[in-house]
Amino acid sequence: MSRDVPDVAVVGGGIVGAACAYWATRAGLEVVAVERAGIGAGSTGAGTGHIVVLDHLPELLALTAYSRRLWHEVAPSLPAAVGWRVPGTIWLANDRATAATFDDRRRRLDGAGVRSVELDPAHLGRLEPVLAAGLAGGLWVRDDAQLDPVAAAHALWDLAGAAGARLEVGVGVRRLSDGGVELDDGRSLRARHVIVAAGGGTPPLAPDAPVTLRKGHVLRLAPGAPPVAHVLVEAGYNDSTERPTPFALAFNAQPQPDGTVLLGSTRQSADAGSGVDPTVVERLRERARPFAPSLADRTVTESRVGFRPAADGPLPWIGPLPGPGSRWVAAGHEGFGVTAAMGTGRLLVDLIIGERPALPMEPYRPGRRPPTAGDGA
Numbered sequence: 620m621s622r623d624v625p626d627v628a629v630v631g632g633g634i635v636g637a638a639c640a641y642w643a644t645r646a647g648l649e650v651v652a653v654e655r656a657g658i659g660a661g662s663t664g665a666g667t668g669h670i671v672v673l674d675h676l677p678e679l680l681a682l683t684a685y686s687r688r689l690w691h692e693v694a695p696s697l698p699a700a701v702g703w704r705v706p707g708t709i710w711l712a713n714d715r716a717t718a719a720t721f722d723d724r725r726r727r728l729d730g731a732g733v734r735s736v737e738l739d740p741a742h743l744g745r746l747e748p749v750l751a752a753g754l755a756g757g758l759w760v761r762d763d764a765q766l767d768p769v770a771a772a773h774a775l776w777d778l779a780g781a782a783g784a785r786l787e788v789g790v791g792v793r794r795l796s797d798g799g800v801e802l803d804d805g806r807s808l809r810a811r812h813v814i815v816a817a818g819g820g821t822p823p824l825a826p827d828a829p830v831t832l833r834k835g836h837v838l839r840l841a842p843g844a845p846p847v848a849h850v851l852v853e854a855g856y857n858d859s860t861e862r863p864t865p866f867a868l869a870f871n872a873q874p875q876p877d878g879t880v881l882l883g884s885t886r887q888s889a890d891a892g893s894g895v896d897p898t899v900v901e902r903l904r905e906r907a908r909p910f911a912p913s914l915a916d917r918t919v920t921e922s923r924v925g926f927r928p929a930a931d932g933p934l935p936w937i938g939p940l941p942g943p944g945s946r947w948v949a950a951g952h953e954g955f956g957v958t959a960a961m962g963t964g965r966l967l968v969d970l971i972i973g974e975r976p977a978l979p980m981e982p983y984r985p986g987r988r989p990p991t992a993g994d995g996a
Contacts, residue, residue, distance in 0.1 A: 625649045627971070628800055628810035630792045630824065632656075633663035634768055634957050635949050636816035637775035638964030641693075643814075644782035646972050651810060652784065653802065655791030658776055659769035661818045665925020666957045667837060667873050667881050668771070669850055670764040671708050673955060674727050678934055678982040683955060684731040685977055686962025690764060693961065696778060701770045702876055708763040708850045709738070709747065711754055711870070711910055717854050718756035725758060734761045748845040749911045763850060765873065768957045792817070795824055797943045812945040812971050819928045821936075821950040828936035828948040828985040830928040832889035835954065836899050839921035840914060842878030850874070853910060856884070866891075868902060870910045880914060882907060884954070895922045929953035937963050937983035938970065947971065948985055 627643045629636045632654025643650045654660075670690050674680040694703045712718035721737050728735045738757040743750055746759070776786055791803045799809035815825045819832050856869040867886040874880055882903055900922050908915040930936050930951030940946040947970070949963045962978075969976040981987060 625651045625810045627812045627814060628652065628808055629814045629816060630800060631816035631818060631820070632658045632772070632776070632786065632788060633661050633816065633818055634659065634666070634772045634775070634960040635818070635952065635963055636814070637772045637779065638960040639814050639816050639949055639967055640779040640784050640786070640964075641775045642964040642968040643971070644779045644784050646968050648968075648972070650779060650784035651808060652786040653790050653792060653800075653808065654786065654788045655803070655820070657788055658786075659772040661820075662925060662927045662956060663768050663772050663818075665835065665837075665923075665927060666768040667883065668702075668766045668768040668957055669708070669873055670766065670958050671850070671852075671955070672728065672731070672733050672760055672763060673958075674724060674731075676933055680727060680731050681978050682934075682962050682983070683958050684733050686959045687762065687764070689961035689965060691762065694764075697766075697771065697774050700767070701774050702767045703764065704766070704876070705762060705764045706849045706874065708760045708852055709743070710758040710760070710852055710854045710856075711743075711750070712756045712854050713754055713909055715755050720854070721756060721758040728760065735759060736761065747847065747849060747851065749847050749913055750851070751910055751912055754910065758854075759849070765850065766957075771957070791820070792824060795942075795944075795946060799944075812947060814947045814949060814967065815940070816949040818950060818956075819926060821928060821948065825936075825940050825946075825948045825950070825985070827941050828930070828950055830930055830936075830951045832926040833929050833953060834885075834887040834889055834891050834893075834924055834926055835883065836885045836895065836903060836922065836924050838882040838900060838903055838919050839875075840880040840882055840917040841920050843913060843917045845913070846878065847872055847874040847880050847911075847914075851911065868906055870906045872907065872911060872914055879920065880917070882914065886954070889926060893924065895924055927953045927956065934983055935959065935963065936985045937967055938980055938985055940985055945971070
């Protein structure tokens with residue numbers, strides 16, 4: 620039933636905003652939303668669509684495992700164009716010391732209900748002939764998935780729209796107001812609750828949840844033999860996500876339905892410029908060589924960069940904002956926004972409707988002290 624004042628106004632049309640709208644309509648709330656540039660036009664479009672459990676912080680493990688479970692539950696409702704598939708992730712160790720850490724990782728994952736299998740070098744070679752023969756071992760997280768993030772955002776907005784949500788594209792938000800938002804075109808949009816899920820556009824709207832942009836390069840490699848069957852990630856990838864650094868690089872290869880492979884990943888500060896850096900492209904190719912030599916020699920058919928909003932620590936902002944009215948934020952996910960979108964939207968909507976969220980929310984609250992890998996890991 621339509622209400623004089625909608626229950627929720629969502630600011631942002633990316634994957635996180637779409638998930639918030641989806642769960643809000645599932646809860647029976649009336650939703651309006653605005654997006655300045657287009658669905659998935661920001662950091663969602665810069666993502667690779669890897670639905671992955673990250674375990675180097677307890678809070679990150681809880682959020683990504685919960686969100687991945689929700690993606691699996693929603694997947695049957697998604698159209699074929701989303702490209703949902705479940706190849707799993709194989710974390711790779713190129714030395715014995717790194718391989719020795721996999722037993723602890725497997726135990727952490729098991730504790731969160733996440734299936735994983737340790738692989739010796741021979742098993743690695745049977746599963747993935749593309750891998751170098753000298754690797755020390757792997758950890759296969761069986762139920763990690765992949766999808767097209769922009770198509771997924773469109774699909775979630777379609778599902779929310781079918782339940783009554785209204786999305787207006789081509790207009791942005793100038794500021795939050797008491798009881799709603801003021802739009803760039805001078806209109807006021809009233810709502811009982813406002814969710815800021817604006818990615819890189821969050822800072823002027825929610826200064827209590829600061830985010831900074833981080834640049835990332837991704838290459839697309841031509842099809843080749845042998846094919847890649849799983850997402851392949853070096854175990855040191857977590858080190859590159861732990862804290863903002865001027866430059867971080869880790870091997871990450873993601874097979875696509877057309878036989879191409881997305882190769883990453885890098886992290887740089889936003890002041891590194893907006894264009895593709897040929898030096899970084901070459902470094903990505905060479906980083907692949909110790910793990911999958913044939914990938915390093917494949918033709919690069921596309922090089923692209925994107926900018927992803929990061930909070931001031933390894934956890935995103937999910938929760939209430941200070942100030943008048945009922946204001947909420949869902950932002951700062953950086954490189955795992957597609958993974959965490961489903962969980963973020965559900966947790967935030969549960970807070971709004973007064974249901975007990977599935978996770979303790981204090982670690983993600985705006986203004987909290989950012990945790991580090993030593994905090995309870």
